[in-house]
Amino acid sequence: MRTIFEQASGIEQKLVQWRRYFHQFPELSFKEFKTAEFIATTLSSISGVKVEKGIGLETSVIGTLSCGDGPTIALRADIDALPIKEETTADYCSKHDGVMHACGHDAHTAILLGTAQLLAQLAGDGKWNGTIKFIFQPAEETPDQKGLSGSPYLIRAGAYVGVEAALALHMCPWLQVGEMQVHDGYSMANVDEFEAKIIASGGHGGYPEKGTDPTWMLGLLLQSLHGIVARKVSALDEAVISIGEIKAGSATNIIPSEVFLRGTIRSYKPNIRDLLERELEKAFAILEPLGGQYQLKVTRGEPALYNSSFLNQLVTAAAKKMRPTIKVVDEKFGMGGEDFGYVTQKLPGAMFFLGCATADGIQRDLHTPIFDIDERVLVVGTAIMTQATLDYFSGFYEVVDQN
Numbered sequence: 001m002r003t004i005f006e007q008a009s010g011i012e013q014k015l016v017q018w019r020r021y022f023h024q025f026p027e028l029s030f031k032e033f034k035t036a037e038f039i040a041t042t043l044s045s046i047s048g049v050k051v052e053k054g055i056g057l058e059t060s061v062i063g064t065l066s067c068g069d070g071p072t073i074a075l076r077a078d079i080d081a082l083p084i085k086e087e088t089t090a091d092y093c094s095k096h097d098g099v100m101h102a103c104g105h106d107a108h109t110a111i112l113l114g115t116a117q118l119l120a121q122l123a124g125d126g127k128w129n130g131t132i133k134f135i136f137q138p139a140e141e142t143p144d145q146k147g148l149s150g151s152p153y154l155i156r157a158g159a160y161v162g163v164e165a166a167l168a169l170h171m172c173p174w175l176q177v178g179e180m181q182v183h184d185g186y187s188m189a190n191v192d193e194f195e196a197k198i199i200a201s202g203g204h205g206g207y208p209e210k211g212t213d214p215t216w217m218l219g220l221l222l223q224s225l226h227g228i229v230a231r232k233v234s235a236l237d238e239a240v241i242s243i244g245e246i247k248a249g250s251a252t253n254i255i256p257s258e259v260f261l262r263g264t265i266r267s268y269k270p271n272i273r274d275l276l277e278r279e280l281e282k283a284f285a286i287l288e289p290l291g292g293q294y295q296l297k298v299t300r301g302e303p304a305l306y307n308s309s310f311l312n313q314l315v316t317a318a319a320k321k322m323r324p325t326i327k328v329v330d331e332k333f334g335m336g337g338e339d340f341g342y343v344t345q346k347l348p349g350a351m352f353f354l355g356c357a358t359a360d361g362i363q364r365d366l367h368t369p370i371f372d373i374d375e376r377v378l379v380v381g382t383a384i385m386t387q388a389t390l391d392y393f394s395g396f397y398e399v400v401d402q403n
Contacts, residue, residue, distance in 0.1 A: 004390070005322045007118055008383040015114045015378040018042070020092035022106035026081030026099045029139035029150070032059040035079050035109070039136050042113055046120045049134070056157030057150055063116055063134040067123040070130025073392050074159075074166040075385060076340060077112035078105045078140035078150070087369035102371040104171025104356065107378060109136060111169065114382035119389060128393040135159055140339050147299050151339040155346060165311055166349040167388060168340050169381055170333075173364050175355030177376045179327040180319055180384075182312045182352045186268035188305035189238065191337030192298060194280060195262040199293040202257030212291040214259040215248055220290065224283040225263075232279050239276060240266040240335050266335040268304050305333070305341040311350035318387035322380070336366075354381050 002010075027035050036059040043051045043063040050064045059079075086093050086100040094100045116134045139150030160166065172181055198218060203211025225241055233239040243263040249256040265280070267273045277298050284294045319326045333353060343349050356373035358364055364371045 003322070004118070004387045005379070005383040007121075008114065008379045008386065011114055011117060011382070012379050015110050015382060016375050018113055019106050019110035019375065019378060022079075022109055023092050023101050024095050026094050026096055026101045026106070028083060028099055029080040029142035030057065030059065030144060032079050032138045035059070036061050036136070036138070039079065039109065039113065043116060043134065046117055048120050048123055049116060055159050056154035057138050059138040060150070060154055060159070061136040062159060063136075064131065065116065065120055065123060065134070066131040067126075068129035070128070070393055071164045072131040072133065072162050073389060074133040074135050074163045074343075075112055075115060075389065076135040076137055076166060076168045076343065077108040078137050079109050080105060080139055080141050080150070082141055082367060084367070084369055088372050090372060100369065100371075102368060103141065103366050104371075104373060105140070107171050107356070107373055107381070108169065110378055111381040111385060112136065114378070115385040115389070118382065118386045122386075122390065128390055130393045131162075132389060133159070133163060143301065147301060149302060149339040151302070151342040155342055160343065160346060163347060165308070165392065166340075166343050166347060167311065167315065167385065168349070168351040169385065170338070170351055170353050171356045171366070171373055171377070172353035173357050173366060173371065173373070175327075175329065175353070176357050177355050177374045177380060178323065178325070179329065179355035180316075180352055181329040181331060181333065181355075182307070182316060182350075183330060183332050184307055184309040184312055186238075186304045187307050187333045187351070188338045188341065189240075189266040189268060189335040190270075190273045190304045190341075191301040192265040192273065192277070193262065193301060194265060194296065194298045195260070196284060196294055196296040198259040198261075198287055199295070200257055200291065202255045205253035205255055208255060211255060213255050214292055215256065217287050217290050217292045218246070218248070218259050218261070221283065221287060224286055225280070228276065228279045228283060233272060233275065237272050238266070238268040238332075238335065239272055240264070241276065241280070265298070266337075302337050302339040303341040303345050305338045305351060306344045307350040308344070308348040311348055312352070314391055315350060315352050315384065315388050318391055319384050321387055322383045354384070
């Protein structure tokens with residue numbers, strides 16, 4: 001009998017075709033209409049898969065495949081693209097000007113479709129028992145006006161009801177094909193934002209003593225803000241506060257009455273998240289003795305990604321079965337955000353990063369106009385997700401439930 005990797009290799013051409021279709025026709029968050037239509041049509045052609053559309057969001061697609069009695073596992077892929085103008089020379093370059101799959105969601109989606117096809121074939125052969133939910137999630141990249149991305153909408157709508165465990169993968173351009181990165185526990189950041197105003201009287205630039213100057217106050221405030229992580233957070237804890245936008249004034253001889261600023265707050269642990277918010281408020285409070293006032297609003301975004309060590313073991317073991325020589329890097333993924341963190345707040349879950357660096361040696365980082373992948377990763381990802389799911393059904397879920 002052919003191995004799972006050999007079976008995945010047998011559909012490589014189809015995986016590449018799917019990925020290139022998604023890459024050529026990317027769609028932004030909450031607008032993935034053609035993408036969802038293609039996914040739903042493809043899933044409907046796979047024997048045994050029940051397709052549901054519009055769960056939580058209009059552009060979501062969920063395929064459910066059941067084979068006898070057993071546990072339920074969810075496999076998730078994000079399907080949206082970014083507002084980036086592509087600068088690659090690939091013949092499958094984006095045809096939607098200013099929109100690009102610069103984070104690998106095209107590959108994630110193709111891999112999950114391939115995984116669904118293989119697992120459906122294996123269900124017919126009686127190789128597993130249980131239920132699989134193939135969750136194609138919109139809007140991972142950009143939240144809406146309520147500050148919500150796609151994941152919480154699907155969770156609220158019941159997409160994960162009855163699910164005991166969830167798996168996801170992510171493209172990793174800093175590793176080669178045949179390498180993967182895993183990490184137990186907190187692995188990506190809480191992503192929060194703040195916006196604020198410093199309010200003063202302003203005045204004539206030639207007579208600063210007659211008013212109060214918010215730009216002078218800003219300098220002291222920035223020192224205080226940047227000192228929070230350096231002096232209020234343990235060096236052993238991950239934390240970042242960065243200012244991304246400052247606006248003030250309209251003329252050279254007018255001291256403005258307001259300064260507007262926005263920034264991001266990143267952390268891993270819930271207690272550090274709370275600490276940063278409290279210290280931010282204290283930092284702004286220094287403005288009042290200086291004669292200023294302030295308005296501050298903190299908006300919490302996606303929570304930190306928390307990876308189950310047991311599911312990481314499952315994925316790593318599946319990768320080793322597929323390719324014993326695969327290199328596994330155990331490192332945190334960084335201070336970026338990932339809305340799969342909403343899922344791992346609710347149930348055991350794990351995301352792993354899969355090496356996809358291109359053979360030309362150019363560093364094609366995530367969220368850049370030149371991002372691309374070595375498409376051999378499509379077979380690797382499909383094989384690992386398929387093998388991990390089979391191993392879960394073969395009894396690994398009992399270990400997860402006991403822990």
